[in-house]
Amino acid sequence: MKPIAIFRHSSGEGPGYFATFLDAQGIPWQLICIDAGVMPPPTVEGFSGLCFMGGPMSVNDNLSWLPPLFGLIRAAVAVDLPVIGHCLGGQLISKALGGKVTKNPVKEIGWGEVEASDPAAREWLGDIDRFEAFHWHGETFSIPPGATRILKSTYCENQAFVMGPHLGMQCHVEMTEAMIRLWCRQWADEFATPGRSVLTPEQMNERMEERLAAMRVAADRLYTRWSGGLRKD
Numbered sequence: 001m002k003p004i005a006i007f008r009h010s011s012g013e014g015p016g017y018f019a020t021f022l023d024a025q026g027i028p029w030q031l032i033c034i035d036a037g038v039m040p041p042p043t044v045e046g047f048s049g050l051c052f053m054g055g056p057m058s059v060n061d062n063l064s065w066l067p068p069l070f071g072l073i074r075a076a077v078a079v080d081l082p083v084i085g086h087c088l089g090g091q092l093i094s095k096a097l098g099g100k101v102t103k104n105p106v107k108e109i110g111w112g113e114v115e116a117s118d119p120a121a122r123e124w125l126g127d128i129d130r131f132e133a134f135h136w137h138g139e140t141f142s143i144p145p146g147a148t149r150i151l152k153s154t155y156c157e158n159q160a161f162v163m164g165p166h167l168g169m170q171c172h173v174e175m176t177e178a179m180i181r182l183w184c185r186q187w188a189d190e191f192a193t194p195g196r197s198v199l200t201p202e203q204m205n206e207r208m209e210e211r212l213a214a215m216r217v218a219a220d221r222l223y224t225r226w227s228g229g230l231r232k233d
Helices: 017-025 066-078 088-096 121-125 177-184 208-227
Strands: 004-008 029-033 049-052 083-086 101-116 130-141 148-153 160-163 166-169
Touching: 004 017, 017 208, 049 066, 049 088, 066 083, 066 088, 083 088, 088 101, 088 130, 088 160, 088 166, 101 121, 121 148, 121 208, 130 208, 166 208, 177 208
Parallel strands: 004 029, 004 049, 049 083, 083 166
Antiparallel strands: 101 130, 101 148, 148 160, 160 166
């Protein structure tokens, strides 16, 4: 099988549990470090799927690597090559496919419940109707034409969408304990007021092992469904 191209846009926002899942399934992957100055490949040839991780920038910024990524996403979708996105990655997919990325009504930082919003969620999550996911965003995507929203939360209407074999998520199901502790050290930079949608680092670190284990049940379902569409040639 050809490798999955995993695009990292920030050094602290790597593939995390997504890579752990791929390794357990024997699925090869290749990390492309946009944050280190590596430009996106010119075509999707040579990959069985594309994965886009998070990042502190906006997909509306004037960054030289954004147009090539939008082009790769559209090229992959055109040939049914599975694409998956986490947070910024989900926003990249939405914008590439005709959606919009705008400011969310509130910042959403820390643990928060997401729930199924359409029967299509059953195909991706089975009998899981809701689960506690991790969040760290101030912007949100619209559902692009032809896609279906499958997850929502109290503070963000669009938490995940699907379109054929493609999955775009606003939430972070790829988190590891090390990633959460690293991000918590940057919490003050968000200039966010603690509240129902914004947890403090102390609150985010509560019941860490239990929360990660529960989220990985949902992550495994999502990743298993997505990886089932990968090119096997």
